[in-house]
Amino acid sequence: MVTLSIVVVEPDRDRALLIVDSLRDAGDFDVHVISEPTGLARRIQAISPDVVLIDLENPSRDMLEELALASGPMDRPVAMFVDKSGAGLTDAAIEAGVSAYVVDGMQPGRVKPILDAAIARFRMFQRMRTELAETKRALEERKMIDRAKGMLMRARGIDEDAAYALLRKTAMDQGKRVAEVASALVTAAGLLG
Amino acid sequence: MIADTLQVGFLPLVDAAPLIVAHEMGFAAEESIALDLRRGPSWSAVRDMLSFGRVQAAHMLSPVPVAAALGLGGTGTPLSAVSVLSVNGDTIGVSNALAARMRQSGHDFGYRDARAAGAALIAHAEHPLRLGVPFPFSMHAELLYYWLSALGMPAPQNVDIRTVPPSLMAQALEAGEIDAFCVGEPWGSIAVENGVGQLLLPGNAIWSFSPEKVLAVRSDWAAAQPDLVGRLIRAVWRAGRWLAEPDARTLAAELLSRKEYLDLPSELLDRALTGRMVISQRGEERQVDRFVEFHRGAAGFPWRSQAEWIGMQLAARTGLDRAAAAKAARTVFRSDLYRDALANTRAELPGASSKIEGTLREQTAVASVSGRLFLEPDAFFDGRIFEPSKD
Incomplete structure (x- = not known):
């Protein structure tokens, strides 16, 4: 053949x-x-x-x-x-x-x-x-959450755990994911300058 | 009432708008259906997703289901066009080098006159003229074949029409693989934006009312699910009617620009929707009436004569028996299902399901089922008419 x-x-x-x-x-x-x-x-x-x-x-x-x-x-x-x-x-x-x-x-x-x-x-x-797509997404979300935590810590004078707890509570109250709340916060902060 | 979910395939093009709008603006929900829109990587992939039941409906080039009925390409699964999704919407563009030669000899790039543009193109093209189209079975290819052979430059002797996916068209032009293209928006505008080409002519300058994309389903699915087909047709019809409102265009451009759909700047998408085309990187603008039409003139109506015209063009080129091709083609555009779906709505439906193509030079009132319907011009640039076989 x-x-x-x-x-x-x-x-x-x-x-x-x-x-x-x-x-x-x-x-x-x-x-x-x-x-x-x-x-x-x-x-x-x-x-x-x-x-x-x-x-x-x-x-x-x-x-x-x-x-x-x-x-x-x-x-x-x-x-x-x-x-x-x-x-x-x-x-x-x-x-x-x-x-x-x-x-x-x-x-x-x-x-x-x-x-x-x-x-x-x-x-x-x-x-x-x-x-790969999942890993990338998780990484981006992690970065976003870290930035949001940092902003909350500075603005409110709270520690990292408290900042994360605040994000998580807000997310639960609004029926959103923690990453979404973090992203909204970072965007809003960017806009306000 | 729990909504039935339909998977629908589409390609990232402006003329996918009726499906995206039907989903985003709630016209599908009004019919208690949920559209799960799946962006496809290529026309052949979307056609196969439809043929193998991975999606129930698809945004499809109008000649694809006709070609399938003639046994050309695909998997042999019979497909039905249950609605026209968009009329017109293509643009022809040329490389910067070719544009420079045409301008030098006085062509004005008026973006209107198919005869003048074609003559200038033929006079300055290298032989053979290499043209890119998105798919072998596409209105893009049909318009080019019709236009160039009417002007005395018949394919395949002097013209080399090649398949280039829309998203790679600008790249192919830049790399010198093609001299010109015919593509759906926004990919012509992207060639302009990237500075690799200039726009020569809108597709509607060749045929002023060409069925560009259709809503395609498997014929056996249409027979098994008449109720779902009807709801889908109505949702898309309402989306088209919304798109025809002048106020809707800005929002439509924003919706289409989203990451999950076209993922391109809305400013680029706005051009086709408003007919304000930018034809060169210098920013020259041209206003085109009916650049793409989703509603007016019963745009969604799948005329059997449109399918027959496509079938005859394909048959002539591939050497198939013309009478058999005409017969097979006309059954693909399902004016029967379209009528059934819209019978109890405010849609104006034409009295006939077939018309002589190419006779209307201006907006014309014709008898409709419930009164009067205005049809838009449907003339070919060379004044020829196409008489379909009798019903």
């Missing part, structure tokens, strides 16, 4: 390497990585792969839709893979945030291990993305 060629569209170098490793573990594939959105459709056409994997969140994915309109006999028509595969795989792929385009007419069985590997990898990315 001829080795399948796969193009991975991924701007982040580390992520791309992880995907390539997973695919190598899953089988003997010829893997190319494209990291730049510039001329994406034409570059893919030049490589003429059997499968294209791209992050569902990548806005450049729309460029691949052009490939679905094969205009010449040398062009390889592509179809989005998930519509031709089993329902379970479709859902798993969408859930994990990966979209795959394959050459029309390829047997789903040959693509399944590729997609399985990609899905596993993308799921991990998704978890990392969520964790």
